Amino acid sequence: MTFRQFALNNVIRNKRLYAAYFLSSLFTVMVFFTFAIFAFHPAFFNGGIRAEVLYGMAVAGGIIYVFSFFFVLYSMSSFLQSRKKEFGLLMMQGMSTRQIRLMVFMENMLIGLFATLIGVLLGLVFAKAILLLAENALVIDETLNFYFPLWAILVTFVSFIGLFLFISLFVSFILRTRKLVDLIKADKQSKGEPKASVILAILAVALLVAGYATALYVKGQMVVMAMLPVIIVVTIGTYLLFTQVSVYLIRRLKGSKGIFWRKTNMVLFSDLSFRMKDNARTFFMVAIISTVAFSAIGSLYGFQSYLTGGLKEANPFSFMYASSEDNKENDMEEDVRAIEEKMDEYDIEGESGQVDLTYFNRNDGEVLITSESDYNRFADMLGERKVNLDNDEAIVIGDSNRVLAPQSEKDRLMDSPVELADGTTIQPDRLLESSHVLPEMYSYYIVSDTAYERLPEPDTVETSTAWMADKGQEDALIQAGEAIFNEIGGYNLVAVDYSLYQINKVYGPILFIGLFIGIVFFVSAGSFLYFRLYSDLDQDKDKFKSIAKMGLTDNELKKVINRQTALLFFTPIVVALVHGAVALTALSHLFDYNLVNEAALVLGTFAVIQIVYFAIVRYFYTKQIKRSVYY
Template structure:
């Protein structure tokens, strides 16, 4: 028999394994192709929402690259180790290491070629569906499938380049594996049997560390003061190291959990004896599955987290858009910029065919808000990067149609964010009234060299200022102004004070014109406003060409672009749509990968499982008992990772969302995601259980 005959017969004998391995690698190539087509889409790159969401999309791209590298490497290593008994047999029959490596290289070339061809064809076919779904999600922004479908040459380079590099690593591992291990070691490495040594002390310590680290990360993400205090000097490094500790300790916790289960089961002899085959499997096989269980648990956790983040951003926009942008239009003046009168605005609106519904010119004075907290004396602008303004009580009541009474020694803090309005008032307040640029300059100087409240007030000199105690301060939420921003809106704080106190300030007044349209074409009216303000500001068409709005300097005309609610709505939901699609795609990818890992593990172990069933039947175990044992065994393997992943996903998503008053509403979507994952897990379990029973002949 020639070398070519051996290679051919080997391919034929292992056709099932090669086919599953080919499928896995084709899947990775297709995924890289699909996301690469989005990453390098020049049509979408011209869209403002896509550009604004580019940070999220690029972060998702890094996650997919990391996943592809780890996933292909893992499946490649497992594929080689699962065939180690076969390799040992070849070596026993006289084949040299060199011949064996040569045979594997030929097989690898066939797999690489097949994976690239089938992966690329799958990517091209699925890209149609990929962009149809994206077009459907972004339908409200004027996109359709035909408008955004685009494949760049860099997509092919990314797909092929990453896959080939990882596959070369796998081939290097194969060479080392064959050259370093003896025949006996190869025979042992293919088996999943063998009792793993119990390490209860290590497991217990790992469990405590894992639980505490998870709790600490939850509190840190939830902006808990004590957790933030620990990370003051290293705000990025400490959380990252803590997360790494969670991931590493989880590996030992899985094995420790089996120890605990077996220990307490033995305390109930009747239960233990009824399930003695399952507990025997836990000793002789399940511990060796801990790597697979660990990986699948992490994959499910990451899947739930990414899908949860995608839907959370999308639903958060839906809940908060009315808070941050309650008015159809807003024009803000600053010094001589946007210096327009109410009559001129009404003329521009009427000239564009619009009819006004409500119109209000909100008068305010620029200020800086300083707070004396238990952590120290801080500046609100530097801490939150949000503006504050001083408004008289009568002006605020007129604007909002309210009848609030503010005493001379009282301060009413009004937020246009319901989340901020729920924060406790545990601080005294110092308000300095000065033009925006001067106030920011003084705030930045204070930030560079902070001091205590009393010293700060003494050094203010002639700068007009107000001081209020926490006992005389209250807060509320009111949709009194529009916020600048694309998706992460910069909330605004209004310091509402007594009329007499406000009059004594003699502050320079600015105006925010806030109005709603009763009828007319909003976009046409907005374009008329833009053109009118460009003329007033002595600017050309290049001013405000971009619809992107970010919180910026109020003495720069480019940052005083008028706000149009529908434009903000389209921008926010465009960004949310791209983010939702990108994150959901990653989540689905990791979820699908968890199923592939389980499928790959179970299907490739059928032969060994079949041998064990034969031995069980020899000692009198009937087919029904074998099926019950295998059912329990597979259920543990399938549902343990789901429980672990769901717990981690819930904990970390709750930490991400606890800052908002809509945490209950948004967490309901997380529970729906977990429910869907559970259903899919059950369906996969039932499908593979049937395949498994048929394979082991029970």
């Protein structure tokens, strides 16, 4: 058997540990290759697609590549930690340190080569599907046809072979510091139970509470100013949480006889406490990486929802055209006729309505007062609730969006009566939260038709025409909106579907890139947990095998393993979910926009993925333990 064959056999024999390393590296290569396919696509170089999309892809590829370096480095370090005894035995058999370094170098380059090749091949297999997905996600007009990405293959291959080469040389170099006695006794030496400082544990809680309280308390632009200090404080608090608070809690639980001596808790807490130092570092790293993934994707998705949701909420009609007294009447009629002609051209069906918005000057500004019948006509077009007023009754309409209609504005109108032409007044008796039934950004009055006729002459009159298209005509509305803007311009015109299309066209690439980077981070965090679990597999086999001889039943064994793996997988993820929830809440305070649904969707999706991943890993891990115990 040659030395190269010996290195190959080592990879095959250690396929359990190398599997996660190989698959994670393969996934990283495939994602990088996907970005390279976009970056070198002919559509970009023909000038048909915006340059900022290309720039964003290049930045994303750089971030993935840099992160891949640290991920592969950590993966190799974790793998080598579990092979100390193997290296010691090889040295006892006469293998020199130089040969061990060469063996590790060859093994790592072998894995890197196959991960790169298979990652590129899988990228080619799914290239067309990915390009189709990108067409919709990036919201581009051009078709991203399939092509043979020669430059993408070359860049990916050279970049990752160079990455694996550098890391292989680096890892091989640091093996020179190992002593034979340390290698042979690697699985026998106690790492020692870490001691917790009460002061540092209290400091950890204080830092986290202070960081959370600040993030949840600040509003508006203060969120941006507080962001960096909060991130630093929470990061330090998270590290101390795992290194100090967790150790302190375990020691307290071990000191409680009612808990520690209950059923199999002794096995669970003793083992967890013994390995807490290593677990704490892994927990911290996974929590921070997962928080970055949650916060990045949640922020990008939340900001897009803020832009599109706010626009749709403020402009519920398909088209809205407004003309004031300063416009000539024939110009308004000509523009309205042009809009209707374009709607007919694109076969858009629906209903329309026109209303005169009457504004009255007051000491504190201008306010809209409209009639019950005008409001109900537009409410009927939107399917909104109509109002029913008595004679000489007035109500205030306040939008639920606090940015467009702040509570102080609503309260001010409720305290201010409506003045009629004969000098009498009508005090509003109720406040209704409503969507933008009428094209008015701020709160306004609705009065009965009889009271509306008794109002004085308005100071300003604006005529607004609205068109509400039937559902299922989104594509036609976008095309018609673009045509209308090209013909009459954007003055006093809102075509909400076309505006949403423009926003998504600009924001789509950002969300698409952020999603991929977040997924890479989250997959890497899951791989860290996999390495942490399986690096101690041999020790766990010996431990449970010994305990089983003392009478540990199959159900008790399964319970201990489930709790042990659950603590490893969900402790950092729960912390990351809390961090992410606080971060997204702070983002909602920045824009004064409710992001509960968006945050729940993003965090819930990641939580479900982690649960599925945990179930899969736990199944195979339990299978390995049981096989060593009972066979």
